[in-house]
Amino acid sequence: MFRKLPGDEARNLVTTTPDTAVVFRPAVVTTPAIITLVIWLARLIRGLVRFIWRHPVVVFLLAGSVACLHLYGWRATLALLGVALLASLSWAFSDRASFLGYVGWPLLAFGRWFWIYRRTWQPVMTISGLGRHVRGRDYSPRLVRVDCDGWADRLTVRMLNGQSVKDWTDRIDGLAHGFGSLSCRVSVASAGHLVLTFPRRDPLAAPLPAVPVPLVPTVGPVEIGSQEDGTPLRLKVHGTHLLVAGATGAGKGSFIWGTIRGLLAAILAGLVQVYALDPKRMELSYGREIFGRRYAATPEKCADLLDEAVSLMQERADRFAGRQRSHTPTTADPFVLVVVDEVAFLTAYQSDKGLRHRITAALATLTTQGRAVGVGVLAALQDPRKEVMNIRNLFPDKIALRLDESEQVDMVLGDGARDRGALADHISPIPELGAGVGYVRLETSPDPVRVRAAYVSDEDIRDMVQIVTGAGEAL
Numbered sequence: 313m314f315r316k317l318p319g320d321e322a323r324n325l326v327t328t329t330p331d332t333a334v335v336f337r338p339a340v341v342t343t344p345a346i347i348t349l350v351i352w353l354a355r356l357i358r359g360l361v362r363f364i365w366r367h368p369v370v371v372f373l374l375a376g377s378v379a380c381l382h383l384y385g386w387r388a389t390l391a392l393l394g395v396a397l398l399a400s401l402s403w404a405f406s407d408r409a410s411f412l413g414y415v416g417w418p419l420l421a422f423g424r425w426f427w428i429y430r431r432t433w434q435p436v437m438t439i440s441g442l443g444r445h446v447r448g449r450d451y452s453p454r455l456v457r458v459d460c461d462g463w464a465d466r467l468t469v470r471m472l473n474g475q476s477v478k479d480w481t482d483r484i485d486g487l488a489h490g491f492g493s494l495s496c497r498v499s500v501a502s503a504g505h506l507v508l509t510f511p512r513r514d515p516l517a518a519p520l521p522a523v524p525v526p527l528v529p530t531v532g533p534v535e536i537g538s539q540e541d542g543t544p545l546r547l548k549v550h551g552t553h554l555l556v557a558g559a560t561g562a563g564k565g566s567f568i569w570g571t572i573r574g575l576l577a578a579i580l581a582g583l584v585q586v587y588a589l590d591p592k593r594m595e596l597s598y599g600r601e602i603f604g605r606r607y608a609a610t611p612e613k614c615a616d617l618l619d620e621a622v623s624l625m626q627e628r629a630d631r632f633a634g635r636q637r638s639h640t641p642t643t644a645d646p647f648v649l650v651v652v653d654e655v656a657f658l659t660a661y662q663s664d665k666g667l668r669h670r671i672t673a674a675l676a677t678l679t680t681q682g683r684a685v686g687v688g689v690l691a692a693l694q695d696p697r698k699e700v701m702n703i704r705n706l707f708p709d710k711i712a713l714r715l716d717e718s719e720q721v722d723m724v725l726g727d728g729a730r731d732r733g734a735l736a737d738h739i740s741p742i743p744e745l746g747a748g749v750g751y752v753r754l755e756t757s758p759d760p761v762r763v764r765a766a767y768v769s770d771e772d773i774r775d776m777v778q779i780v781t782g783a784g785e786a787l
């Protein structure tokens with residue numbers, strides 16, 4: 313035993329049991345039973361109120377059935393439940409959306425909370441390392457609520473004090489598999505609260521047919537496909553620049569042609585002009601009649617066309633200076649969309665140094681100064697490395713289609729995008745399953761959204777050419 317008395321010199325003392333831990337007897341303050349009972353009661357009431365607030369449909373059904381059983385007996389209760397079931401069925405058939413919103417999804421959310429999340433919450437938190445064991449006590453993040461819709465479960469979670477979003481984004485794989493889902497997205501709901509999204513099915517698993525050509529000219533967000541939650545994918549092109557990156561066969565063409573298709577009525581109305589740069593001569597050449605003289609394939613012609621767009625942009629900027637700060641498309645000043653298929657052919661892979669510098673400078677000028685005066689760039693790219701595309705950060709909105717390596721995801725969408733669930737490197741290389749599927753990260757939102765562009769087939773492009781040439785002849 314190691315004992316040191318006041319005044320003793322520690323170095324002259326000898327201990328025979330040096331490993332003995334010093335154990336203190338904790339001070340025990342006896343709490344009166346009434347206080348313990350009051351605390352328990354308060355917790356019980358708080359839990360009940362919370363349960364009623366979160367699961368009103370279930371509480372209503374249970375309380376109603378119990379009351380009916382007590383007042384009128386089991387026969388009347390069964391009859392009432394039968395009537396309620398019939399009424400629900402007729403509601404579901406006559407107005408499916410409101411039935412699902414008020415009854416269907418809340419019931420499903422209760423079922424999934426009860427059977428899956430409530431039961432597996434603690435083990436998943438502990439094993440994934442999100443729970444903590446401090447001084448003999450277990451601390452676990454709190455599952456605040458579960459919401460369901462047609463394709464996913466959304467869990468609102470209260471993080472432990474001191475946890476960061478990164479603690480969660482680093483564990484999305486464990487969370488997804490722990491709760492029986494294929495993927496998990498993490499987004500911030502408020503200070504200390506996160507929303508975890510677990511898809512139950514994939515609404516983007518099958519190819520989508522091309523969106524019909526709009527009848528009304530529109531330069532606003534153009535519908536080109538579908539988002540993961542089933543809502544239309546509307547891409548903003550006017551007032552931004554877009555970079556679409558994806559490996560070969562990822563479906564970049566669908567995004568390019570889908571956008572042109574969505575703008576076709578505006579092109580015919582003279583509100584939009586498309587400058588098409590097609591150095592691969594494979595993609596845009598198929599519908600080159602749509603672009604008229606604003607089509608270029610050789611690097612020299614591409615550079616000339618880009619310089620033309622830059623001159624137009626600068627002329628507009630001079631005219632707008634001091635008069636207007638944003639652009640409204642008119643026939644006199646249409647929105648100019650510069651579409652570049654495989655931009656690396658014109659920048660990184662261009663052997664003529666002078667031409668390469670000229671093209672890169674023109675693209676940088678357009679992407680830095682174009683959006684306020686109605687000039688936008690939509691560029692497609694296979695390899696997103698900085699050496700290949702050193703101006704990729706000048707594009708405010710980015711789309712990552714199927715990529716070969718996980719590191720490329722953040723190169724395209726920005727830091728932390730893959731951690732937040734943009735698994736572009738997991739998209740299937742089988743065209744039916746994965747072509748046109750990608751993650752969109754907009755300037756306005758850090759959360760990547762999974763989308764699929766509708767497939768614009770060669771026949772659809774031929775139809776578009778016919779519409780344009782037919783309109784030209786009719787004039």
Ligand SMILES: Nc1ncnc2c1ncn2[C@@H]1O[C@H](COP(=O)(O)OP(=O)(O)OP(=O)(O)O)[C@@H](O)[C@H]1O
Nearest residue numbers: 519560561562563564565566743747748765766767
């Ligand atoms: N949205 C889509 N839905 C379903 N299938 C698609 C879609 N887009 C493309 N595909 C299929 O994938 C194939 C490759 O598409 P696409 O040529 O657009 O890819 P890409 O990314 O432009 O490739 P590359 O860089 O080699 O030109 C198409 O021939 C088509 O069969």
